[in-house]
Amino acid sequence: MSKLSPPDAAPAPTQPAGTVVTTLVHRATRGQVEWWRRAVVLEFATPFDGPGFTALAREISYVARLGANSIQIHPAVDPGQAREEIAALVRRAHQRGVKVVISLAAHPGEAVAEDHLVGRAAAWLECGVDGLDIGMLPSTLDHPGSAALTSLGQLHALVAEGDAVISAAVSSHDMASVAEHLLEHWMHLTRDDRAAQVPWEAEAVRTTLSAAYAEREAAGAVAAWTLTRLGGAPWGLGDGDEVAARRRRAATLLMMGIPGSIYLRHGEGVGLIPRAESAVGAIEEVAEAVRIQRGEAGSRYERLRRALRLREEFALATGPLAWVGDAPGSSTLALLTRDLLVLTNFSSETIVVPSDRRVLEASDDLPPSSPGEVILPGDTTVWLALT
Template structure:
């Protein structure tokens, strides 16, 4: 048993608790088709979300991020947009969106909407026009059409592969090829074209005029490609670095100029199709668009970029406000590695005056309650199927709660993915015949895909479909074991995951932890020990318990704790506590 009491090393200075809202906000991601169904067709919709906003207000989050609800043929669950200014009938109407926004604002919740600028649907009016117009037409200049290689143009223009598997090029009957970094039905736009840039600035204004508080930018690092679209010998995957995460608990370190060392966790997409310097000109222009509106509107970068110094470029003062910290999400359940990536994150974000934006789960990765239950805890398989190695559900949840309490104890902003406040694991036994993720089909099943983290939420333990839909219908089947995770089975139950999240958010707000500072305390290798304002956060990732000094006042714990004979607080393994510093 280790006793903790040590000097401090300051890493991040505290800020003002009255700064811009996005600097310390906790934002809840809603995946519309899986949050709540108001119509009874088994697919979540905007009226369903509106009816459940009280849940989010009671939880204590500051804002809601809505994944795409735009008009779309749904080839990639709405990330293939056919009309950026309308709601798909699957989810409702523009009037339904306005009602949602009004209700959210009435509850004190800000609303961020998704924007998908790297590509459109193949049913977007621009691509329909381009397909019909033929080679050499002005309509094709808005996309990345090229002639093929080979004697008769029968080979793709380069060797790029789709993130979803297979070639990144598709040939039309007229002989030309078009680029799609994702599915065939998601053609990439040409961001060198002024009409593309003008169109998306107008789309921003359309939603800002309706009252949205910001935009999460999909594939924010992928819009500009290297000149000439050169061949590349690397491999692009949906979740870069999964193999690395399975192989080792140590991060690869890359030396840079001087004494600077930057950590690589495998959370970065590499290659000439990503993180080109030209994207920053776009975001400076978008920053100016948002700055013309009141209310501290925000841009959030989904940029799978490493090292962290490259990620920080997206949140310079004249660009975006937030960028998801995927390096943190990608780090294994290993205290020294987490300490290093947290320290490096503040070093990078502080250098540009931006908040660090923490995240553990989203609609693209296996839920952290399952990842942390794997034999290599925190590794990132591209989905888990019934024939794959199964996570330890109990251990995964214990670690997930501890990881969340660590994350919410850190200064900066944080994102929660719908259902994590219930402790939901992935559905790891989905049969292949119900899967819908294009990554599953384009890889011939080699990647299970993301369906397991997108299963409709359980709201009521004893209702059909666990209360997701008035008819009991669900577009993906729910595990029977989710009955115990239902929201109504956890509300008011001391120690439940829901109540732990709710209490953590209340304490975080009361103690102004989001705008606080961070000082590391020396600790055992398996322990993360830090002070944020007047709160000490101790995360014990090891097997052996640790003891805090006598007199430590417990504010919150991720799981059961005990006391020694002298009254000292004993923190077991895979547990995080907040105590009065």
């Protein structure tokens, strides 16, 4: 591709020949960055009991090795029913540099029950957890209030006593509610599922991401991305045939390359959705897949692990974002962040990208190419080094 302008700089009105016009969407974060602003949250969907906490404490190493810096758990018990098991998990997770966030909702996609909400939150914080997730926020049009929002001030007071965080989810089916929650109900992280709902088209994704950054910057909110559909199907893009799975891999690598925190489902690191109904079974199923894939070049685990390592190395979570104006083909999205060029081919056709840039990572294997070009198959994302 032609000479690229720095992503932190606005394009000049007149560009010299050979210079690519870029459109700055998001500026880099400056200064000290708290962990939640660059979070990689591994979300466990299966409700946890005491044995589940013990099993995860035993296998927490695969979470840390993957590159996740936090886990989100949906407990099926109160802290007093499994205090020793919870303490052991928190201790082991902290030893591996992993934060523990407890969902006050019993299942993903649910709102928080009203019963003793603040008391339960305080009990979890006493166990040493690093965050509280208050679940799905209601539509402000249909349900202007909820137990979690009514108690939000008290929850903020609780976490302010330490360094814990509050997070929540809101469905993008009601974009007015997303905007209102961001403006009126500040939390450390508020994730929405627009990345899982947007059509698989380059222009649609570009428009959606641009709008998301504009809304969040107006509210002073960190971007928080997930490919999990909220309030609907249990998981998002890629739970069907191989085409859908390939698109999910491409979408995941694209999501990892843009600023903000990201949520990954448990099993994403090995390319599966655990079938076990118990937390113990799901953890053991994924742990076994990790043991098989670990060290295997090109495996889903090693590919994702490398991408997360590069994400941390390049500080992509707090980087800038600029769209590149001459993407190779109308179905290709091109963006700049830090020293990376990220390309996603949303079509089913293979394209040839004129570039002598080094390939750092790709969502699937790339065909061999001649010098000065990169062959990008359909439904694939690639990261190219700019330096």
